[in-house]
Amino acid sequence: MALKITVIGTGYLGATHAAAMAELGFEVLALDIVREKIEMLERGETPMYEPGLEELLRRHVAGFEGSSGRLRFTQDWAEVGAFGDVHFVCVNTPQKHGEYACDMSYVESAVASLAPHLTRPALVVGKSTVPVGSADRLARTIAALAPVGEEAELAWNPEFLREGFAVQDTLHPDRIVVGVRSERAETLLRQVYETPVAEGTPFVVTDFPTAELVKTSANSFLATKISFINAMAEVCEAADGDVAKLAEAIGYDDRIGKKFLRAGIGFGGGCLPKDIRAFMARAGELGADQALTFLREIDSVNMRQRGRMVELARQELGGGSFLGKRIAVLGATFKPDSDDVRDSPALNVAGQIHLQGGQVTVYDPKGMENARRLFPTLGYADSALDAVRGADAVLHLTEWREFRDLDPAALGEVATDRLILDGRNALDPELWRKAGWTYRAMGRPTA
Numbered sequence: 001m002a003l004k005i006t007v008i009g010t011g012y013l014g015a016t017h018a019a020a021m022a023e024l025g026f027e028v029l030a031l032d033i034v035r036e037k038i039e040m041l042e043r044g045e046t047p048m049y050e051p052g053l054e055e056l057l058r059r060h061v062a063g064f065e066g067s068s069g070r071l072r073f074t075q076d077w078a079e080v081g082a083f084g085d086v087h088f089v090c091v092n093t094p095q096k097h098g099e100y101a102c103d104m105s106y107v108e109s110a111v112a113s114l115a116p117h118l119t120r121p122a123l124v125v126g127k128s129t130v131p132v133g134s135a136d137r138l139a140r141t142i143a144a145l146a147p148v149g150e151e152a153e154l155a156w157n158p159e160f161l162r163e164g165f166a167v168q169d170t171l172h173p174d175r176i177v178v179g180v181r182s183e184r185a186e187t188l189l190r191q192v193y194e195t196p197v198a199e200g201t202p203f204v205v206t207d208f209p210t211a212e213l214v215k216t217s218a219n220s221f222l223a224t225k226i227s228f229i230n231a232m233a234e235v236c237e238a239a240d241g242d243v244a245k246l247a248e249a250i251g252y253d254d255r256i257g258k259k260f261l262r263a264g265i266g267f268g269g270g271c272l273p274k275d276i277r278a279f280m281a282r283a284g285e286l287g288a289d290q291a292l293t294f295l296r297e298i299d300s301v302n303m304r305q306r307g308r309m310v311e312l313a314r315q316e317l318g319g320g321s322f323l324g325k326r327i328a329v330l331g332a333t334f335k336p337d338s339d340d341v342r343d344s345p346a347l348n349v350a351g352q353i354h355l356q357g358g359q360v361t362v363y364d365p366k367g368m369e370n371a372r373r374l375f376p377t378l379g380y381a382d383s384a385l386d387a388v389r390g391a392d393a394v395l396h397l398t399e400w401r402e403f404r405d406l407d408p409a410a411l412g413e414v415a416t417d418r419l420i421l422d423g424r425n426a427l428d429p430e431l432w433r434k435a436g437w438t439y440r441a442m443g444r445p446t447a
């Protein structure tokens with residue numbers, strides 16, 4: 001008989017995972033403690049912008065014409081316990097206020113709410129990003145609270161999806177990692193992921209701590225790559241080198257690879273920054289803090305880029321204060337194809353200039369609403385052209401395709417000064433220079 005799946009927590013990870021499980025052919029029941037989130041999903045809408053996700057939901061949410069009807073929602077823990085063979089825990093683990101460690105309260109409360117309703121054999125599968133050692137503790141919670149006793153167990157199955165590619169990454173992951181303690185758990189997870197495994201996705205079986213560590217170490221590695229190239233950008237600048245050429249050239253070495261070597265204002269978002277901090281905090285608890293002190297440097301190289309962008313803008317505007325200067329900011333989200341502004345380097349730079357007296361006008365294709373909510377005192381425009389109108393400098397801070405497709409000549413007509421600062425090293429310098437713009441980017445030579 002086909003497995004029945006539940007998904008607990010319908011944020012980014014959970015909503016995508018639930019829809020993907022329905023797409024793979026399973027009956028899915030998803031729970032969230034926030035009523036409004038469920039009501040939105042039931043209407044086939046998502047609280048965030050994620051390409052392809054609404055279409056996928058509408059293909060499966062019960063009640064849509066032509067939908068498979070395989071995806072339903074609830075707020076009833078007893079219903080979840082009675083329904084599921086496999087329960088995926090997909091709640092978030094944000095950074096704790098004022099601390100590096102992550103806040104495990106959502107995960108803990110999800111497991112504690114579910115466990116007393118495990119009245120039939122079930123596998124609880126953690127997907128949230130957690131400090132190593134959490135799975136072992138949560139397994140003990142389940143053992144203590146599940147009425148079905150040993151027939152309820154835990155597995156850990158970290159998620160590697162990227163915002164902007166969430167659907168693709170969930171349906172066709174580049175690897176599946178499962179931390180398990182029994183053959184039964186492994187067999188169930190092989191059944192769940194039968195389709196991607198048949199397509200060739202590697203299936204890596206580990207113990208609990210390794211599965212937890214795979215996730216945090218992967219994100220730490222990615223963060224390290226970005227900060228590495230940003231450190232090289234600082235050196236290039238001091239030595240008159242060109243970091244974009246440098247990245248291209250080292251990237252041809254396939255041991256290094258060319259991805260995640262785009263220098264600029266650095267990484268942000270809801271994952272990389274908080275994950276490397278939580279990892280350092282956890283290593284400290286384990287007495288292994290020395291092993292991760294380099295992450296402190298990765299974090300500080302990254303945070304420094306935001307300030308360096310502000311200084312580049314100040315310098316190009318004549319070196320004085322920002323008072324009376326009009327700055328157009330293209331991009332507010334932490335990366336393109338997302339409306340997520342959490343710890344966004346773009347908004348951070350815009351905010352710093354604004355707080356130093358600059359008149360900042362922001363435009364972003366999808367992030368306007370979230371940016372306005374977070375930073376209501378910035379100016380906002382309805383298009384790139386409107387943002388640039390009258391600007392003394394244009395800052396390109398999130399590399400949306402729409403910005404690469406802009407016509408520098410048309411923008412030049414409305415700008416006060418033709419000064420473009422590319423904080424993402426993603427625009428074509430030649431194109432902008434030909435249209436009379438001064439193009440500057442971090443780690444790149446002046447023309």
Ligand code: UGA
Nearest residue numbers: 159160161162163226260261262266267268269271334335
């Ligand atoms: C990241 C990881 O890439 C995913 O594998 C992981 O599953 C996810 O975190 C998570 O833990 O949930 P995401 O936060 O969506 O995914 O964003 P990334 O694509 O990793 O980009 C992170 C930041 O790095 C962005 O601000 C981006 O602009 C920046 N970046 C990326 C650079 O500055 N340079 C680069 O070369 C690449």
